Structure formats: structure tokens, C-alpha cells
Amino acid sequence: MDFDKELDARGLNCPLPILRCKKALNDCTSGQVLKVVSTDPGSVKDFAAFAKQTGNELLASAEAGSEYTFFIKKK
């Protein structure tokens, strides 16, 4: 999937992946897509919840081994 910015949140634990994601989204413009890679298993539910509550769209999420990838489109 195409994306405009990438955030490496590997090795970070709750709530840091979400906080870093929020910060990275602040630097994006509306419609841009941010790719986030995380290793926190809790982030799967957290990113879905974050997207739902903030109105930013979670375009896709994927799991490969112990890594989780999210594509978030800024509102």
C-alpha cells in the first residue's frame, strides 16, 4: 500500500505507539497516509480504537510474525 510517512514504533509499549502516531499525524496533511510498524500485541486493538475515536481512518492492518503494520489516513 502507498503511504506518505512511516513511523517505526517497534520495541515501544503502551501507550507510546499511539502517542507517537498522534504526533506523526500532526505533521501530516489531511488525506495523507501514515504507515506505523509496531511490536506491541496490544496495539492491534489500540490502533482500531484510536482511529474510531479520532476520525482518522484505519485503511488496513496486517500482522507478520511479531510485527504489526497499520496504515492510517489522516482526517
Place this chain on the structure above:
Amino acid sequence: MDDQKKMAIIATKGTLDWAYPPFILASTAAALGYETQIFFTFYGLQMLRKDLSGLKVSPLGNPGMPMKMPFGPKWFRGITWNMPNAIQSLVPGYESLATVLMKQTIKNNGVASIPELRELCQEAEVKFIACQMTVELFGFDHSEFIDGVEYGGAATFFEFAGETDICLYI
């Protein structure tokens, strides 16, 4: 009417472990778009000090705390070292040792430190209110606390808390 969601937290504990919930919830709430305020009272004031080295964790009288080593091979890390209270209370520096080990475990797990989480809260404009009555009760001086803290009492807390969607006592 302002439709931004709001959350208020009363933080009353002054130990390293109990410093986590207020700062984690407040920083996350701010990231989710909540206007957030933390009211620090009694031992919670410790979390506002410039020097946070006084935040410790005590396994004494805390049966829920697993005592495990943050280093060594996996089998060694798996051992639980919980000791009877009577022994813990006799060993000098037991609490400091537990705190050092806990901080290492926190680091190993990619969990943020308290100074880092507090800074993230401030960056996200979480408002910190310190209870002026307990500041005086405990003989603290405003100069011991970080910048950006407001000082007030119960009525100050209610002014914001009365309009919140979520209000927690920690």
C-alpha cells in the same frame, strides 16, 4: 456548547508504580482529543517534583508484585523472589533495590519512564493542578515543583470535573 470530550483525574499516590496510571491515561486521552486535567493531592504531589528520584516501588506488604530479575537467562528471569514481609523489612535498601530492578524491567519492556510520560502529558497540554492545601501540609515549596503547575483547591477541581465525561480517582 463546547463538544470536546473532557477527562479529569485525581492522583493521590506517590510511588513509582502508581505514577503510571494517571500519566498513561492522561497522555492517551489527550492523544484521543480529550481536554485533560490531573489534580495532584496528598502523596500524588510527588509526581510533580522536579526531581522524580523519590518515586519508588515497595514490595513490602504488596503481595501482588512479582519480584523477578530483569537480567540473566530466561530460566533465571522466570524465578519469583518474593520474600516474607518480616525479612523484607529487615534488609536495608530492599526498597531501593526493588526500585532499581523495576526501572530496569520497565526499560527492557519498552515502557516509557515517568519523566518521559509526564513530559508527553505537558506537550499534549494536559493541565496539572496541585492541591495547595497538601503543598502546605507537607511543607513543600512551589520551587520544588515543575513549571506550568497551577495551584488550587477542591473547588478548582470541581469547576472542571463537573463538565467531564470521565472522572477517575487514582
